[in-house]
Amino acid sequence: MNHTKMQRLLSAFVDHELSETEAKVVREHVEGCSLCQRRIVELGSIRARIRAAATADLPDNFVYTVQRSIRRDQLESVIWLGPERFARNIVAALCVLVFAVVAFGSVLKPQQPLGEERYLSGEPTDSAAHAVLGSQRTISKEDVMFAALSQ
């Protein structure tokens, strides 16, 4: 096995990531190869130095700082939802209002037959009532009856 391939194996060997067969091959090679022995020492040294360089630490009250951040995050979520909830309520209120106006209007409006139906049934039209009563007044049902009798 050439050295480049062996060096690849060495990397996985120090991590205990080789199969038993591969590990055996590497062990046998390393026993007689000072270059690979030195390589293993270097790999161990890299690991030790990285661990030694991991010197960052957090303040003792870090967990409380995190809890504060979480509360702030939750509060921001509520504030963010506020306008959205307000807009949703406004739209719902407007829908209810429109429905109520339409429904109320349809209840209040008197159901009069169409002019054509009234004509066919012999009932005088509003124009006939106007002719009798003049156009300045609002025409009521009684006015129409009066106009019919007058005719």
Place this chain on the structure above:
Amino acid sequence: MEPQRDDFKLIEAFRKGDDKAFEEIVRRYQRQVANIIYLTLGNREEVDDLSQEVFVRVFRSLDRFEFDSSLYSWIYRIAVNLCIDEIRKKKIRKLIPLDFLTERKLESEKHSKETATGSDELLHKEKKEVIRAALDKLSPIHRTVILLREYQDLSYGEIAKTLHISPQAVKSRIFRAREELRELLKDYFQERT
């Protein structure tokens, strides 16, 4: 396996509304998270804020944890993703003159070895800076895999899950990262022999 079962119990307690369980998770992993961030970004000033952000994200997502991986590799995934986002966002390599820093630090160590008059502490500190500078030289993906392996001691399978790559890719990237580090630290190794 014991720590993993313990972690799962903490998650279940958290889901039942036990605030202390989350506190315990933070205490358990805060140092590792801080160091992953520190070693990946090379900037100590950002460690506090980003560590906080990691645990806020953990808090938000813990209800969706599916018990198909260990809690620590799941937390590291969040930390690593945050670091990668941060690198992309700020283009750290452009903002910080890493090459200059690296050369300076390597020179500095060499010089201090030549002129050292017994200040072991200073030497020790500078050695740490040398490895930090060397890590900065690696590409973000090589830096991440080597840190997850060497610092967090994750297996290739765990690293693969954390980074969503194949174990074969992990193996290959760890090898390449080590080769790069060996090259960057060759002066140090030559002086030792």
